[in-house]
Amino acid sequence: MPFRIKLRRSRRYNVLSKNYFVTQIRLLDANVIECTLSVESTGQECLEAVAQRLELRETHYFGLWFHSKTQVQRWVELEKPLKKQLDKFGSETLLFFAVMYYVPSVSRLEQEITRYQYYLQVKKDVLDGRLPCTVEQGIRLAGFAVQADFGDFTRYLYQDFLREYVLFPVVGVCVLEEWTQKVAEEHKSH
Secondary structure, three states: OOOOOOOOOOOOOOOOOOOEEEEEEEOOOOOEEEEEEEOOOEHHHHHHHHHHHHOOOOHHHEEEEEEEOOOOEEEOOOOOEHHHHHHHHEOOOEEEEEEOOOOOOHHHOOOHHHHHHHHHHHHHHHHOOOOOOOHHHHHHHHHHHHHHHHOOOOHHHHOOHHHHOOOOOOOOHHHHHHHHHHHHHHHHOO
């Protein structure tokens, strides 16, 4: 007599084995990807899986970090098993992909995707206040960011989109309006 077992179908799979785990990695563009790894997988193997998805060959400039149990940023030790590090030091299994080593000149970066990841990291560091700059430098960098993200200047774009596009760390509304106008002028000059 056959057994009638109904199995649920879903678009996701669960890792049932204790030999594997799933971790999420937040990329520099704020997208999150998932990686299924064995419990013996090293941080380097996880980094290589991320690099493969990004089609990034120059992995030696990048690393992965996580929030420790004390909410401090902690870099993954690439040669050690990732699961052990997360279990021992991590508050969760969410990892962050980031630039770990900066180069003195972007001309040393061979791939376009590597330069783009550097751009995203520097932009994030400026907006988060980790990379301090003067107002003039901030306006110039914001002009370059608008050029990189949206292309050449066209007047119709400036009605509302610059007000919605985050260009600076948190500032007052009056100052923000003035700086946004200066960014528009800077963008025109590129």
